[in-house]
Amino acid sequence: MNAAPSPIRRNIPRFAGSDRPGIMPQSRLAGPMPWVIGIMMALTVIAAGAGLALRNLAENARAEIAGGLTVQILEGGPAERARQAEVAVAVLSNREDVAEVRRVPDTEVEALLEPWLGEQDVPEEDAIAVPALIDVRLAGPVTPRRLDELRAALAAPAPSARVDAQAGWLAPVFDAIRSLQWLALGLVGLLAATTAAAVWLAARSALGSNRETVEIIHLLGGTDGQIARIFQRSIGLDAALGGFAGLALGLATILLLGRQFARLGSGMVAGGSFGAFDWAVLAAMPLLGIVLAMLTARLTVLSALRRML
């Protein structure tokens, strides 16, 4: 220690935002954050998956019945019912705005009603009168005006005909699905808010336990942004660890549930299956979680630092 302090350098570059890792102690998996974020992410993925499945289910069902009409011939006498059904089919088939007409066979109708009415193994005149059904598909969507036009067209040739849009039958189902979709969206929002709150708490706690180090960095010329970056990077790593683990757990649950629903063999449930977009949305969840966690950590730390000199 005889010479002048030669290692002391001149012209040190001005601050360029360095934020070396390791300035704050890290506790990684030992801390609760990756676990909390992982559980939140799994629940978020499941809720989002449910929302997407419901949306797909509703959209597929809606597309399927968009131009659909059902004509019922509500006539007690079997012969008259058959006659009016034939006339109705003929009238409908001749219309340009009708794309497809299909008389639902009586056997098919009976099979549909069998769970409620039992087997109608009696002479036709003794059997419970069941309406004749005609499945109609319009070219284009069903509108109230078109519905009225068809009713008017059938009024004279088939006075017992009742025309209903298929969407009308399923309106309560769609309403219920829409409610469930909102519920799923609400759950995703609540889980995101809970994650942000957990990150806020964790950032405050980390800031408190590292207050001395933060103060030293401040006094050495560290900026708020630089200190915030240290915390946001740490929380970001926690969020990445927890987020991808949560995604894996959530996807496994969705696949398992999907298999069980697929076994039901219901056409409507099959309409809820995922496309590439849905998988992409679910895969993006951890990334959104990381962004949310880092942003929350940054804002929390910056707001706390603003109260220091």
Added chain:
Amino acid sequence: MSGGEGTIVQFDNVGLRYGTEREVLSDVSFTLYPGSFYFLTGASGAGKTSLLRLLYLAQRPSRGVIRMFGTDVITVPRQALPAFRRRIGVVFQDFRLVPHLSAFDNVALPLRVSGVPESEIRKPVADMLDWVGLEQRHDARPATLSGGEQQRVAIARAVIARPEILVADEPTGNVDPDLALKLLRLFEALNRLGTTVVVATHDVHLLKKVPDSLIMRLDRGRLSDPTGALRYPPRREVAGS
């Protein structure tokens, strides 16, 4: 106190109180000139550490004006303070080393905070640690270092970025007389390179070791001027003219 030409620090009627207590510093006015060496003395509780805290911008005064590097640092927005702090080196009385960083990383901290590339950090930090006699302790954590070693790490950290002002609070309090002298020589060497040095101490023997130094004395929060250090122009300049 007006002007500011050729000064690096100006305190004008500065007062400091914590909460509703009585003022720990009252009507403190002085000027520090670039390249000067100052000792700040006074009994325990006289307000030395409080004055130094104002100097290294850890505290805003309750009243008065403080100008540093030609700028009123009381009114500058807090976002601008880091740029000023990077021009000040501080040796804290309690060292304030980051406990989970090695001696090397503690000394490197001011350079990293200042954005110096990693490739330009290794050698000067290693040289500095060698220079303060810690060549074998680069990787040691503060908890494994003795008080004297910690103090040397703290001093190395304060001077590594070649600050324009070096503020040292009892920097020789935990070292033996030989090392205390060596550290003073380091401060003098820095001073010769243009750094303004302010050393707070209650060790009167130390004052005689730096013959060209100026002395500021604090007595119950008020500054006295036994050597004419606070006069304008300061005594040294009068003597030299």
